[in-house]
Amino acid sequence: MPIPITDGRPIRWGILGAGGIANTVSNDINLTDGNVVTAVAARDAERAEQFAARHGAARSYGDYTSLVDDDDVDVVYVSTTHPHHRAHALMAIEAGKAVLIEKPVCLNAADAREVFAAATQAGVFAMEAMWTRTNPLIRKAQQLIADGAIGDVRGVRNEFGLGLPFDPTHRLYELANGGGALLDLGVYPVTFAYLFMGPPDEVRTVGTLSPTGSDETVAMQWMYGGHPGAQLWTSAPIHAPNEAAILGTKGWISLLPEAYRPTGLILHTPSREEHTGDPLAGHGNGYGPEIEEVERCLRAGLLQSPLIPHADTIAILEILDDARAAVGVVYPGER
């Protein structure tokens, strides 16, 4: 088991990769009370230096090895594009570092199993950065359902359409950089349905490919005992509202405007309609609860978070593997 960090000092974060999401999350790390961006590494030393200056990090590196070997880093945030998550996470784990790995944690379930097994073997904490699962409104929806507020859950609807026009050089379309709607965007509706409905008995998938061969638009129907329980959809080029609804025998819950980062919840029953606003309003970009969950786990000496267990992350990637196979997407070099 990891040694709990109990001396009250801030958790020191090392940022591996200095791209878009690393910038957004680093902002939120420094907004929490118990965490600080300590170091950053990028392939380009100058870019790493600029990133460090922007986020007040003490050190910057032009290579990832120096970051994972930094004794003053407690947890490495793997924020590179998804084909690189496996190698970068393994590199950090081998150096004895806890890891928070961006979603999708790996390109496929086999790689995810390898990464989590390595972390467990090394006795270090590992978690997929599936921030939606730590969002307070998602957790409120879970509590409402557990309290019976909408009766038995019978269905979920959710989509994630980004509206990014086709561009063969953009990472969302470039196969060599993990391009495709399912892994980048579809991972959210799949996680959402998995969270509220559990694993399906059968999945029916249809989809289209972009000119690079990445999955462009995909729809899934999840079946439970012959009943169509979840309707999920994702698209890189088509923009969509991205709301979600959880349907029960006594009412429904709506999460909006975008279910991957909801800022509003509506509980609707025949007798009432109750609105809940955003508990995170004015507190950064919405990643605080994810960062604080990592902090909580490190202070408790846990290997994984009960909010985002390894087994769920793997099971969700298995569903995504099958969906990708159904539409015919294979990544270069994929085993």
Ligand SMILES: NC(=O)c1ccc[n+]([C@@H]2O[C@H](COP(=O)([O-])OP(=O)(O)OC[C@H]3O[C@@H](n4cnc5c(N)ncnc54)[C@H](OP(=O)(O)O)[C@@H]3O)[C@@H](O)[C@H]2O)c1
């Ligand atoms: N949780 C969320 O809300 C959220 C939002 C957006 C993205 N993400 C996830 O975060 C990851 C990164 O997304 P992003 O939008 O931040 O991507 P990005 O800015 O395009 O790239 C992130 C970093 O990955 C490395 N990289 C990019 N392209 C590469 C290539 N062709 N070869 C080698 N390294 C490459 C670079 O690291 P260096 O800086 O070292 O050069 C880059 O800074 C993805 O897995 C994505 O799914 C999560």
